[in-house]
Amino acid sequence: MRGKVYxxxxxxxxxxxxxxxxxRLLRTADVIFHDDLVMPEIIxxxxxxxxxxxxxxxxxxxxISQEEINFLMTSCASSGLTVVRLKSGDPLIFGRxxxxxxxxxxxxxxxEIVPGVTAALGAAAAAGxxxxxxxxxxxxxxxxxxxxxxxxxxxxxxxxxxxxxLVIYMPGRDLGTIASRLIRAGLRDxxxxxxxxxxxxxxxxxxxxxxANLAPADERTAPSLLxxxxxxxLARPDFASIADAAWAQFQIASVSPGAQTFxxxxxxxxxxxxx
Amino acid sequence: MRGKVYxxxxxxxxxxxxxxxxxRLLRTADVIFHDDLVMPEIIxxxxxxxxxxxxxxxxxxxxISQEEINFLMTSCASSGLTVVRLKSGDPLIFGRxxxxxxxxxxxxxxxEIVPGVTAALGAAAAAGxxxxxxxxxxxxxxxxxxxxxxxxxxxxxxxxxxxxxLVIYMPGRDLGTIASRLIRAGLRDxxxxxxxxxxxxxxxxxxxxxxANLAPADERTAPSLLxxxxxxxLARPDFASIADAAWAQFQIASVSPGAQTFxxxxxxxxxxxxx
Numbered sequence: 131m132r133g134k135v136y137x138x139x140x141x142x143x144x145x146x147x148x149x150x151x152x153x154r155l156l157r158t159a160d161v162i163f164h165d166d167l168v169m170p171e172i173i174x175x176x177x178x179x180x181x182x183x184x185x186x187x188x189x190x191x192x193x194i195s196q197e198e199i200n201f202l203m204t205s206c207a208s209s210g211l212t213v214v215r216l217k218s219g220d221p222l223i224f225g226r227x228x229x230x231x232x233x234x235x236x237x238x239x240x241x242e243i244v245p246g247v248t249a250a251l252g253a254a255a256a257a258g259x260x261x262x263x264x265x266x267x268x269x270x271x272x273x274x275x276x277x278x279x280x281x282x283x284x285x286x287x288x289x290x291x292x293x294x295x296l297v298i299y300m301p302g303r304d305l306g307t308i309a310s311r312l313i314r315a316g317l318r319d320x321x322x323x324x325x326x327x328x329x330x331x332x333x334x335x336x337x338x339x340x341x342a343n344l345a346p347a348d349e350r351t352a353p354s355l356l357x358x359x360x361x362x363x364l365a366r367p368d369f370a371s372i373a374d375a376a377w378a379q380f381q382i383a384s385v386s387p388g389a390q391t392f393x394x395x396x397x398x399x400x401x402x403x404x405x
Numbered sequence: 406m407r408g409k410v411y412x413x414x415x416x417x418x419x420x421x422x423x424x425x426x427x428x429r430l431l432r433t434a435d436v437i438f439h440d441d442l443v444m445p446e447i448i449x450x451x452x453x454x455x456x457x458x459x460x461x462x463x464x465x466x467x468x469i470s471q472e473e474i475n476f477l478m479t480s481c482a483s484s485g486l487t488v489v490r491l492k493s494g495d496p497l498i499f500g501r502x503x504x505x506x507x508x509x510x511x512x513x514x515x516x517e518i519v520p521g522v523t524a525a526l527g528a529a530a531a532a533g534x535x536x537x538x539x540x541x542x543x544x545x546x547x548x549x550x551x552x553x554x555x556x557x558x559x560x561x562x563x564x565x566x567x568x569x570x571l572v573i574y575m576p577g578r579d580l581g582t583i584a585s586r587l588i589r590a591g592l593r594d595x596x597x598x599x600x601x602x603x604x605x606x607x608x609x610x611x612x613x614x615x616x617a618n619l620a621p622a623d624e625r626t627a628p629s630l631l632x633x634x635x636x637x638x639l640a641r642p643d644f645a646s647i648a649d650a651a652w653a654q655f656q657i658a659s660v661s662p663g664a665q666t667f668x669x670x671x672x673x674x675x676x677x678x679x680x
Binding site: 139145150243245247271274276289 | 424
């Protein structure tokens with residue numbers, strides 16, 4: 131009897147944001163191959179008899195190649211084992227699941243995709259930013275910092291000028307470069323943005339600022355995610371309504387230290403995010 | 406003592422795609438206000454003593470206004486109750502959470518956002534479509550059918566020409582109009598697309614086709630979602646690799662009835678999706 135591979139999303143960080151299906155599969159899988167970003171608390175939910183392997187990369191340096199991961203998954207499934215390939219967030223958004231699916235199909239291995247809460251949704255929830263809004267943004271674009279660093283100005287112009295909320299995954303530490311690129315692509319200096327680090331985890335951090343003031347990210351706070359657009363103002367205590375928002379006022383607020391950064395366990399009341 | 410409102414994502418349909426946190430809150434809430442699209446199996450997870458109210462709209466006709474929903478949430482929380490506002494998918498993606506957050510903030514009610522698996526991720530998993538892919542698509546755009554129907558050709562051109570995967574929420578029944586608009590915006594007739602109906606539910610349906618052949622959706626199959634872009638080919642058994650894909654061949658395959666529609670419980674093997 132041949133086994134099966136489940137490509138499973140582990141969600142944005144908080145173990146409670148795992149789906150019930152992901153939990154069931156973790157508890158019943160024979161083998162688990164997980165990425166580096168998956169929290170240890172989630173890995174510990176695996177059955178005591180499961181074989182658990184970290185196949186992630188750290189700081190871009192792979193411990194194990196994609197081909198090796200594909201080989202391990204197909205070998206285990208071919209020998210009749212139930213395999214969980216656990217990825218942070220959702221497997222189909224910047225998760226390389228496409229390549230693993232192709233390998234599984236070539237090897238004639240049955241597979242199933244189990245969606246998870248992608249990082250953008252965790253970050254938006256952490257910061258209280260609606261990614262779309264009837265009055266402000268009718269669309270949202272997910273892209274990566276790598277695309278931002280690439281030399282394709284044309285693509286950036288299309289996104290920047292669409293009026294959509296932009297969510298930039300894996301922005302890296304060089305946030306200033308991304309900001310410059312977005313400004314060159316047509317966004318205003320004072321466009322609101324938020325850097326959300328370790329979203330949904332106990333030590334999450336949310337920094338509200340503008341593109342012009344976007345500073346290099348602190349190395350400690352990875353993984354982070356950048357949200358750009360007018361909807362960011364909706365999460366600000368001093369911007370209850372985007373219609374009433376004075377951008378000049380926002381700029382003053384955003385450069386005042388202490389007002390920018392909300393520490394862990396952000397809660398929302400009338401006066402906005404508070405410690 | 407004042408209560409609290411949790412804006413909670415119920416996921417794309419399958420009750421097993423609820424997060425552990427959503428389940429905990431459903432079991433402990435005093436009052437639950439849910440949308441129409443939330444599955445009855447999920448509502449039944451609520452505590453037996455909880456008050457449960459459907460505040461959704463059906464076919465665009467609201468049973469209850471947004472202002473009434475805001476009033477009910479704030480009143481219950483003000484009287485010390487724990488309120489769950491349960492929305493299908495994720496609350497911050499086309500979920501009007503922005504408006505509810507503003508109301509809660511005005512009323513000085515504490516709130517918290519609990520992300521969920523948004524419909525696009527459920528649909529992509531159901532159809533086996535990676536929304537991003539290193540070789541094919543470096544970005545994904547979520548937008549609504551209403552935007553598609555609006556008269557803003559300019560915005561559509563930006564998205565259509567960006568090369569990003571497009572995910573159209575609530576495309577409605579008039580898929581032909583959306584297809585025409587996308588073609589006018591610059592996409593080729595033969596651009597691959599998939600209509601996913603009742604994704605992640607027992608009776609889910611996936612239809613693979615091209616923009617030129619996009620037919621009106623059957624009323625029975627709502628809610629549905631439209632995914633447009635080259636990544637759609639990656640889910641097709643006859644398109645193991647996009648690099649090798651002959652578009653002409655795809656067109657022949659896509660107009661052959663029976664080959665297009667994969668019924669519920671789609672599973673994937675080497676030969677692709679099978680019943």
